[in-house]
Amino acid sequence: MFDTARADEIRRLQDRIRGMQRTRLADRTLPTSEALAELLPEGALAAGGSYVVDGSTALALELLRGPSRAGSWCAVVGMPDLGLEAAASAGLDLERLVLVPQPGDQWLSIVSALVDAIAVVLVQPPARARVGEAAASRLGARLRQREAVLVSTRAWPRAHARLSVTESDWAGIGAGFGHLAARQVTVASSSPAWQGRTRSRRLWLPDATGAVSLVAARAAGERTAVSAPLRALG
Amino acid sequence: MSCAPRLLVLHVPDWAVRAQAREHRIPESEPVALVAAGAVTACTASARTQGVRIGMRQREAQGRCPGLHVEREEPAIAARAFEAVLAALEEALPGWHPLSPGTAAVRARGPARYYGGELAAARTVVGIAAGTGATGARAGVADGLFAAELAARGVGGSGAEAVRIVPAGEAAAFLSPLPVSALGDPELASLLPRLGIRTLGAFTALGEADVAARFGPLGARLHALARGRDPRPATPRIPPRDVDAVVGFEPAVERVDEVAFGVRAACDDFVRALLAERLVCTALRVELTGEDGELDERVWLHPRSFSSAEVVDRVRWQLQATEALRSGVVRVRVSPDAVDPVHVHESGLWGTGPDERVHSVLSRVQGMVGHRGVLTPLLAGGRRPADRQALVPWGDRATAPRERAHPWPGALPDPPPTTVYAVPRPLRVEDVHGRPVTVDERGRVSAAPAVIVSQTGSRRDLTAWAGPWPLEERWWDPSTARVAHRVQAVDASGCAWLLVLDGEGWWAEGRYD
Numbered sequence: 179m180f181d182t183a184r185a186d187e188i189r190r191l192q193d194r195i196r197g198m199q200r201t202r203l204a205d206r207t208l209p210t211s212e213a214l215a216e217l218l219p220e221g222a223l224a225a226g227g228s229y230v231v232d233g234s235t236a237l238a239l240e241l242l243r244g245p246s247r248a249g250s251w252c253a254v255v256g257m258p259d260l261g262l263e264a265a266a267s268a269g270l271d272l273e274r275l276v277l278v279p280q281p282g283d284q285w286l287s288i289v290s291a292l293v294d295a296i297a298v299v300l301v302q303p304p305a306r307a308r309v310g311e312a313a314a315s316r317l318g319a320r321l322r323q324r325e326a327v328l329v330s331t332r333a334w335p336r337a338h339a340r341l342s343v344t345e346s347d348w349a350g351i352g353a354g355f356g357h358l359a360a361r362q363v364t365v366a367s368s369s370p371a372w373q374g375r376t377r378s379r380r381l382w383l384p385d386a387t388g389a390v391s392l393v394a395a396r397a398a399g400e401r402t403a404v405s406a407p408l409r410a411l412g
Numbered sequence: 413m414s415c416a417p418r419l420l421v422l423h424v425p426d427w428a429v430r431a432q433a434r435e436h437r438i439p440e441s442e443p444v445a446l447v448a449a450g451a452v453t454a455c456t457a458s459a460r461t462q463g464v465r466i467g468m469r470q471r472e473a474q475g476r477c478p479g480l481h482v483e484r485e486e487p488a489i490a491a492r493a494f495e496a497v498l499a500a501l502e503e504a505l506p507g508w509h510p511l512s513p514g515t516a517a518v519r520a521r522g523p524a525r526y527y528g529g530e531l532a533a534a535r536t537v538v539g540i541a542a543g544t545g546a547t548g549a550r551a552g553v554a555d556g557l558f559a560a561e562l563a564a565r566g567v568g569g570s571g572a573e574a575v576r577i578v579p580a581g582e583a584a585a586f587l588s589p590l591p592v593s594a595l596g597d598p599e600l601a602s603l604l605p606r607l608g609i610r611t612l613g614a615f616t617a618l619g620e621a622d623v624a625a626r627f628g629p630l631g632a633r634l635h636a637l638a639r640g641r642d643p644r645p646a647t648p649r650i651p652p653r654d655v656d657a658v659v660g661f662e663p664a665v666e667r668v669d670e671v672a673f674g675v676r677a678a679c680d681d682f683v684r685a686l687l688a689e690r691l692v693c694t695a696l697r698v699e700l701t702g703e704d705g706e707l708d709e710r711v712w713l714h715p716r717s718f719s720s721a722e723v724v725d726r727v728r729w730q731l732q733a734t735e736a737l738r739s740g741v742v743r744v745r746v747s748p749d750a751v752d753p754v755h756v757h758e759s760g761l762w763g764t765g766p767d768e769r770v771h772s773v774l775s776r777v778q779g780m781v782g783h784r785g786v787l788t789p790l791l792a793g794g795r796r797p798a799d800r801q802a803l804v805p806w807g808d809r810a811t812a813p814r815e816r817a818h819p820w821p822g823a824l825p826d827p828p829p830t831t832v833y834a835v836p837r838p839l840r841v842e843d844v845h846g847r848p849v850t851v852d853e854r855g856r857v858s859a860a861p862a863v864i865v866s867q868t869g870s871r872r873d874l875t876a877w878a879g880p881w882p883l884e885e886r887w888w889d890p891s892t893a894r895v896a897h898r899v900q901a902v903d904a905s906g907c908a909w910l911l912v913l914d915g916e917g918w919w920a921e922g923r924y925d
Contacts, residue, residue, distance in 0.1 A: 233925065234830075234925050235830035235831055235923075235925050236830045236924075236925065239830065251767070251770055258834050259831045259832060259833050259834055260830075260831070260832070261797060261801070261828055261829045261830045261831055261832040261922060262789040262790075262791065262801035262803075262832075263791060263797065263800050263801055263828035263829075263832075264827065264828045264829060264830040264832075265789065266789075266791055267826065267827065267828055272788075272789045272790070272791065275788070275789055276774060276786060276787065276788055276806060277786075277787045277788070277789060277803065278777060278781060278785060278786055278787075279785075279787065279803075279834075280781070280785065281781060281785075282781065284780060284781075287780070288777055288780060288781065291773060291776055291777050291780070292773060292774075292777060294769070294773045295767065295769040295770045295772070295773040295774075296770065296773065343906075345906060346905070346906025346907065347906060348876065348902045348906070348908055348924075351876045351877070351878045351900060351902060351908075352876055352878070353860060353876060353877065354857075354860060354877060354878060354879075355878055356878050357824070357825055357878050357879075357900055358827065358878070358900050358902075358908050358924060359825075359827075360827075361906075361908075361924070363906070384827050388826055388827060
């Protein structure tokens, strides 16, 4: 009988072992955008992998952009409030996007059905649902077999990487003037492959033209002031 | 004239508008007009007596006849309704050639011999049509399709007699006093009178070679028609085999799964009967009749073709979603709305249409969450983020409710919100002193918004805001009119919000997260 703290510790160590063991060469990957490449362990979405994107729909859509551009089908499960215009302007191909906004209690079986034919599935598990280890590894086997990718907006066991937005600064808006125009975010990514270290990058999400890119003038460890782009947007 | 076959044409006046009025349960005596692209394309006799004319603008027609029922023209309804008339006609006389919904032709020689004369044959045909609900039909017999159709339409006659016979060889004489507009070519109809040629007789008086030189091949063809030379034969159609699956329930069935089970065998037969004709069904019409006579009807589309299990699924989904049915189901009718030859739907070497595997997986998911559970996105036009997007069930035809290419002044600039609440969330917006923020009639905020408080009571401090931008939409229509002020705000965590103030208070319409 373990108490939860010890169980968590064991799980953390198992994750670490698994991260160090992942040394196969011929893993197929799905290309993703350049801005996110450095934040993912393989430099791209690994086919059969699962990822967690915490607290930012824009970041999740950016993860889907590369595969969608390359002609893969994408599905979004359990997000009835997804902004479709934002999805289109993020570069997703709406012709190959399907939504299951209200999956109800059978969301997990719907996700595993979708994985059969759809390359990237973005899922928001219900708030009260907790994904069990067993269910996740069953789905993981299916993902590997179909070479599909799962992106979850809530905690997911054995995720390849967990991306979250730690800082977010909007440009173009002031105290009663301007409008939302561009945003700089700091995205932190942690992965078992990096032995518990996190990487973080400063991104435009989106910049004034709607594109997502790395902030060019990035001094190590120090974030650029957002006032500069504000003046530039003038 | 040996070059024109002797034909009998049946014409039902105003068929399109009458069929559509019947479909929408409007009595035939009411004035009804069909409209396409803003102009009247057909109207009933009662509308005509009140001054409505074909080709008139919709507004002018409504101005002349305020009680006018205006319906959008749907040719499929007229064609479908005429199918029943044709079927009854074909039972009596084979070899009908449908010209348009409401008009059909048949070779006159056989019927004339059988019924003892052309007049008797034409009267019989009119009687058969009246028996199927196409009352007031007219018939014409003449040499050639052109003359026979004009005779049936009652052009140039007294109009009182339902049957008009143009004796053999007299087609040219019958046509000669008719106006040139009878040719049905709008360009010639306006040009010839300006040249002083008002009747078909005057037109035929021109030399054949001169007409061909001046008006080209089309003019030469119309010239031949006007002389009563119409070589077009009546091509008998092959009557379609009735493949509809009809299942009756006695007593009425209340439960969806019982109905689905009951129609399964019939749906198998339906798909098999189509396959025997080398056809597959790509659009399906399902009609459910309730015990109290109410009818629920819809068309289901399929990106490829229906299998029998998918037909049963559509019946089930329609039952689950129905609002029209209030009693048990007594009758289910499944009929093909569009069919394709089988070979078109053989999977190609490199695949065509949506990926087969994607389709079968999405159909499976639709089986789990229902037809409206799996949606494809669509961008539309509008000023509010929720108006600018639409969702269409997988397999249905995607049409944007509002044209996106229109300018939509007043829409928010990019970037669009990444979260658009399907149901806006009510919240409170307060200034630094905790007073609610309002917007006065000059469009100024009472104080700078400082805090947003959600319904659950969680507070977020605002670090930046912009607006308010007024929005006054559709003021001419009280049911959809909307007056609101929009504000963008950024909270302390860096998450931005689209806040809207209308008559009922503040709402969060979207989030930039």
